[in-house]
Amino acid sequence: xxKRFSRRDFIFKSLGLTGGLLFFSPENLFAKEKSVxxxxxxxxxxxxxxxxxxxxxxxxxxxxxxxxxxIKPNIAWxxxxxxxxxxxxxxxxxxxxxxxxxxxKKVKVFDNTCDDPRRTYKTSGxxxxxxxxxxxxxxxxxKKFKKMMIGGKHIKKWKVYTxxxxxxxxxxxxxxxxxxxxxxxxxxxxxxxxxxGFRGRLHWGxxxxxAEIAHFFKPxxxxxxxxxxxxxxxxxxxxxxxxxxxxxxxxxxxxxxIDAFCAKYLFGIDPYDIxxxxxxNELKMGVMEIDKIKIIRAT
Amino acid sequence: MxxxxxxxxxxxxxxxxxxxxxxxxxxxxxxxxxxxxxLFFDPLIAISTIISSHRIAFYMIFSAITLLFTLFMGRxxxxxxxxxxxxxxxxxxxxxxxxxxxSKRQNQLISLKYYLxxxxxxxxxxxxxxxxxxxxxxxxxxxxxxxxxxIVSFIFSLIFEIxxxxxxxxxxxxxxxxxxxxxPFREPHYIHFLLVGFLFFIILSLNFIEKRFWCKxxxxxxxxxxxxxxxxxxxxxxxxxxxxxxxxxxxxxSNALILPEKWLKSECFFxxxxxxxxxxxxVHFGFVKTKKAFYPSLSRRRFISSALGGFFFSFFIRIDPxxxxxxxxxxxxxxxxxxxxxxxxxxxxxxxxxVCLTGGLQPLFLEAGIDGIFSPVLVPKIGYCxxxxxxxxxxxxxxxxxxxxxxxxxxxxxxxxTIDTTRCIPYLYGVDCIVCEEHCPTExxxxxxxxxxxxxxxxxxxxxxxPKVDPELCIGxxxxxxxxxxxxxxxxxxTNLGETREEENYIPIPSI
Numbered sequence: 111x112x113k114r115f116s117r118r119d120f121i122f123k124s125l126g127l128t129g130g131l132l133f134f135s136p137e138n139l140f141a142k143e144k145s146v147x148x149x150x151x152x153x154x155x156x157x158x159x160x161x162x163x164x165x166x167x168x169x170x171x172x173x174x175x176x177x178x179x180x181i182k183p184n185i186a187w188x189x190x191x192x193x194x195x196x197x198x199x200x201x202x203x204x205x206x207x208x209x210x211x212x213x214x215k216k217v218k219v220f221d222n223t224c225d226d227p228r229r230t231y232k233t234s235g236x237x238x239x240x241x242x243x244x245x246x247x248x249x250x251x252x253k254k255f256k257k258m259m260i261g262g263k264h265i266k267k268w269k270v271y272t273x274x275x276x277x278x279x280x281x282x283x284x285x286x287x288x289x290x291x292x293x294x295x296x297x298x299x300x301x302x303x304x305x306x307g308f309r310g311r312l313h314w315g316x317x318x319x320x321a322e323i324a325h326f327f328k329p330x331x332x333x334x335x336x337x338x339x340x341x342x343x344x345x346x347x348x349x350x351x352x353x354x355x356x357x358x359x360x361x362x363x364x365x366x367x368i369d370a371f372c373a374k375y376l377f378g379i380d381p382y383d384i385x386x387x388x389x390x391n392e393l394k395m396g397v398m399e400i401d402k403i404k405i406i407r408a409t
Numbered sequence: 410m411x412x413x414x415x416x417x418x419x420x421x422x423x424x425x426x427x428x429x430x431x432x433x434x435x436x437x438x439x440x441x442x443x444x445x446x447x448l449f450f451d452p453l454i455a456i457s458t459i460i461s462s463h464r465i466a467f468y469m470i471f472s473a474i475t476l477l478f479t480l481f482m483g484r485x486x487x488x489x490x491x492x493x494x495x496x497x498x499x500x501x502x503x504x505x506x507x508x509x510x511x512s513k514r515q516n517q518l519i520s521l522k523y524y525l526x527x528x529x530x531x532x533x534x535x536x537x538x539x540x541x542x543x544x545x546x547x548x549x550x551x552x553x554x555x556x557x558x559x560i561v562s563f564i565f566s567l568i569f570e571i572x573x574x575x576x577x578x579x580x581x582x583x584x585x586x587x588x589x590x591x592x593p594f595r596e597p598h599y600i601h602f603l604l605v606g607f608l609f610f611i612i613l614s615l616n617f618i619e620k621r622f623w624c625k626x627x628x629x630x631x632x633x634x635x636x637x638x639x640x641x642x643x644x645x646x647x648x649x650x651x652x653x654x655x656x657x658x659x660x661x662x663s664n665a666l667i668l669p670e671k672w673l674k675s676e677c678f679f680x681x682x683x684x685x686x687x688x689x690x691x692v693h694f695g696f697v698k699t700k701k702a703f704y705p706s707l708s709r710r711r712f713i714s715s716a717l718g719g720f721f722f723s724f725f726i727r728i729d730p731x732x733x734x735x736x737x738x739x740x741x742x743x744x745x746x747x748x749x750x751x752x753x754x755x756x757x758x759x760x761x762x763x764v765c766l767t768g769g770l771q772p773l774f775l776e777a778g779i780d781g782i783f784s785p786v787l788v789p790k791i792g793y794c795x796x797x798x799x800x801x802x803x804x805x806x807x808x809x810x811x812x813x814x815x816x817x818x819x820x821x822x823x824x825x826x827t828i829d830t831t832r833c834i835p836y837l838y839g840v841d842c843i844v845c846e847e848h849c850p851t852e853x854x855x856x857x858x859x860x861x862x863x864x865x866x867x868x869x870x871x872x873x874x875x876p877k878v879d880p881e882l883c884i885g886x887x888x889x890x891x892x893x894x895x896x897x898x899x900x901x902x903x904t905n906l907g908e909t910r911e912e913e914n915y916i917p918i919p920s921i
Binding site for chain 2: 229251253315343
């Protein structure tokens with residue numbers, strides 16, 4: 111009988127592989143190069159997303175045939191699109207379509223929400239849009255969390271959603287917004303939606319938690335939704351007065367650089383004033399120095 | 410007749426289950442067919458609500474249908490429609506012998522339910538509506554919500570957990586699918602489930618003492634319908650071939666045929682068992698003029714004493730100190746009318762608890778007095794009130810919780826959060842936290858923070874974000890208490906201070 115590749119095997123092997131990669135520190139290699147940020151601007155959200163991905167070299171650079179892809183948007187809050195608390199559904203849908211175009215076998219979309227998931231999936235418009243694009247949209251299942259070694263100084267072990275670990279490729283699609291305690295919530299903070307447990311406790315020493323949890327996940331690509339950003343009353347906002355329309359979609363393979371860039375150019379906050387970006391930089395996850403980041407505008 | 414009856418029972422039971430299952434949030438903001446439709450047809454609830462709250466509402470028309478039908482046809486409701494009656498009958502079918510345990514006292518017990526009805530209606534009249542506790546439909550919905558559904562949900566979880574361990578890959582996905590369609594979305598937990606469950610299982614197991622014990626001796630709705638059934642024109646009669654063999658009275662699950670020759674009109678469920686068993690095939694039902702009708706005898710003395718009992722009991726419970734000052738944690742759902750009126754209307758059916766998105770609505774015990782038993786209260790530690798949800802008001806059958814628009818709901822205070830600075834982590838240890846601020850759902854956050862310098866143990870100064878509550882903006886939804894990382898006892902706690910529904914419970918606005 112053919113021996114099957116079991117889930118446990120897979121997790122151990124992928125963990126081993128990540129461990130090995132960590133050991134060789136490929137980030138260091140990348141860090142020597144300039145990190146590149148791709149910015150696309152335009153009113154049509156789907157088109158902007160597509161042109162941003164085109165600029166970065168096309169989706170097939172990241173996704174291969176028969177890949178199982180997890181797309182992780184921010185669906186945390188029971189808020190509508192224009193309230194800018196969740197990722198724009200069109201960005202999610204477009205990424206799903208692109209992933210299928212690249213030959214992905216299955217594209218999964220989910221988020222561990224803050225409000226009731228039945229409401230947030232619906233109100234945000236993401237569930238409908240992603241389903242229409244062909245994605246498998248699911249609510250997170252409590253049983254599918256596994257305690258894993260995060261390996262940070264602050265967070266040693268935490269419950270992680272296994273579907274993220276098991277996926278071949280992971281694409282992080284956060285929204286850029288203000289956040290009371292994290293100052294800004296962007297790519298790195300978005301990984302809180304892929305962990306379980308009592309996440310309130312991650313907020314003690316929040317900036318360390320964000321950096322260390324994000325360090326655990328290795329996204330293939332980060333696509334930032336900055337079509338509209340929340341500048342006040344974050345992370346869930348509610349009032350349209352707090353929303354600023356930017357019409358931008360930003361993509362990068364470096365999650366630290368994309369956060370640093372967005373902090374600087376979208377919110378006017380020096381990345382050095384945001385501790386978690388500093389910690390992430392110290393963990394050698396990416397580049398935070400703006401002058402070392404190359405910015406390419408997609409047209 | 411028997412077959413028809415069985416079909417009808419199944420039909421109504423399935424309708425009940427269908428309505429029950431879909432009385433929850435399934436992706437639409439409005440629930441079109443909540444299970445309260447059953448309660449609309451319940452004349453006992455209508456009458457009791459009219460008596461206690463002195464108000465007539467439109468939905469009571471439906472219960473008039475039941476009454477009119479009973480007036481002409483008799484207690485068909487009990488034998489053919491009532492889902493609780495059906496459930497009782499199924500349990501009774503498990504009992505082999507049909508011997509009457511209470512046969513000797515049957516003649517006296519037979520009128521017990523009428524006295525209970527009088528007792529409840531009398532106490533209703535003096536503003537103590539206990540009827541919801543014992544109304545069969547309300548009792549059934551409550552017990553299903555608080556006990557049966559959680560048990561079913563846990564059993565399913567267990568089954569799929571085992572399947573997963575056995576290597577069935579899609580076990581959790583199927584479980585999840587069921588949770589999104591028929592099972593409760595999140596596994597429900599209710600306080601006082603023991604009490605509700607105990608009452609429910611006692612009533613069901615009474616069937617082993619005597620078949621359909623509840624329906625025969627206790628059910629106040631049965632009593633009410635029995636009174637109306639006295640005038641019905643649809644009757645059971647026997648022909649000339651009847652030799653009083655007594656087979657019919659042996660199988661009769663109601664009290665209608667204690668003696669085969671004496672058919673008690675007001676007790677018959679029209680189940681058709683007697684017709685089925687009759688060796689002579691000589692039992693008939695139809696619109697026939699009877700020579701003589703029999704009814705259970707009600708003694709005037711007992712009638713008056715149960716009415717007086719209800720009267721005194723309604724005053725007796727007012728001794729309770731909670732009637733003087735409310736429990737601080739008595740947080741009623743948004744849209745609840747002022748407490749006195751609320752208790753007069755609430756029939757404790759538990760529908761609001763079932764639809765509550767977060768499972769935060771819980772049955773009370775004695776915190777609001779005896780008349781408040783099993784009425785809903787928000788326990789933020791278990792679940793909070795979702796900012797965009799108005800489901801509880803939509804399903805309330807008696808208007809104890811008003812139906813609100815989302816705009817209205819977002820303005821109603823059900824209480825106010827206060828921070829326990831002796832426990833709150835930033836205040837106590839100088840560690841940043843403000844999870845409460847992050848989750849605060851109001852457009853302008855009711856929870857804000859002030860950066861202050863704290864002197865640490867080693868003499869160093871540290872800037873800490875200290876959370877504060879703006880009582881003007883806070884609506885008491887309790888998400889802060891629910892999400893507070895202090896798992897033992899949250900450092901931010903909601904009490905019913907400042908609730909909109911009680912004018913005298915206002916707070917000063919600190920803007921000055």
